[in-house]
């Protein structure tokens with residue numbers, strides 16, 4: 001595989017890093033912002049999910065500006081918004097300022113989390129597309145791990161610790177902004193807009209000269225139908241089937257409960273009797289395992305295929321959640337059993353639903369409606385995430401850990417059967433071949 005494509009994918013995946021960091025950093029601040037802003041459990045749920053409301057707007061915007069301005073300028077705009085959000089949230093003097101800053105950060109999260117995987121899928125050769133798009137998930141989990149680490153290191157910096165935790169995000173945002181200057185626009189977008197020569201120049205860096213014109217005509221023929229890309233097309237006969245698969249996968253990725261752990265682990269651990277910094281240390285362990293299993297997924301996704309990973313993963317997640325529920329039932333929530341069950345759950349997620357959803361969703365849409373389709377699927381992802389994130393603190397106190405985790409277990413099993421019945425295998429096919437295949 002060509003080094004240039006790898007470097008491009010890595011740079012763009014920095015967007016994923018910001019997504020991971022910005023969403024997870026909040027976990028370490030909870031025990032401090034809750035008293036500072038005087039928040040109830042429900043208020044806490046809403047504050048944590050404020051970012052996700054911004055993401056919804058960001059995802060919607062991504063569909064429009066990604067199509068109109070191109071993938072690259074849209075991501076540059078998002079990196080600027082990230083910088084502003086990091087500074088504003090760190091300097092917040094009241095809850096409204098804090099929420100506005102987080103909503104702003106969410107807009108940027110929505111834009112990059114939609115366009116980074118689209119961009120990577122569009123520049124990647126078919127054989128390695130799964131691996132390259134998974135770089136995005138790798139970056140997300142590295143972002144999460146950095147947030148967990150910096151939270152842990154900054155926890156003892158006094159009453160402004162949460163401000164320091166939040167301000168760290170400005171650094172990778174600046175990095176993304178600068179790095180994007182070295183990235184060309186996606187050749188598929190360029191071709192759609194009629195910039196054939198520019199697209200050829202970009203493709204020349206990753207393909208042998210004799211393959212370029214065939215690739216261009218392949219891409220062009222997928223845009224054959226020239227009328228404006230519209231929601232009608234996406235929801236019509238051509239798009240409906242893949243849209244439903246994309247949406248369901250994104251929703252399952254969230255309602256199987258991953259962010260109950262990613263955003264609330266320190267809270268779960270402190271509710272179970274651990275002190276603030278031990279809770280944050282346990283969270284760091286979760287972040288490390290998340291990274292290791294994601295690496296494993298990247299190595300196998302193009303060989304084993306997407307579907308087997310999704311099946312093994314959802315089953316393993318289900319079993320881990322069932323164990324967690326049983327531990328709560330037995331009154332063992334203060335022991336290491338809970339940590340072990342959570343670690344198993346995270347490993348299965350990172351091997352499957354974590355990276356693979358991004359891969360499949362970035363591949364299944366036809367070229368003409370990819371960024372629009374991605375953005376609708378992402379809206380499903382964020383709405384599902386909001387539901388889980390706002391309700392979790394309340395569920396945990398009102399329903400107990402036992403019932404809460406049991407509910408997530410049942411959802412994992414539903415996910416298993418959905419994947420088995422409806423999700424197509426996409427490994428090893430070019431985006432244009434997939435387009436033909438999924439038409440049937």
Ligand code: BGC
Pocket residue numbers: 023137140141144253258259262290353354355385
């Ligand atoms: C999900 C995030 C989650 C992360 C955890 C991503 O694929 O979209 O919601 O926090 O994985 O690793």
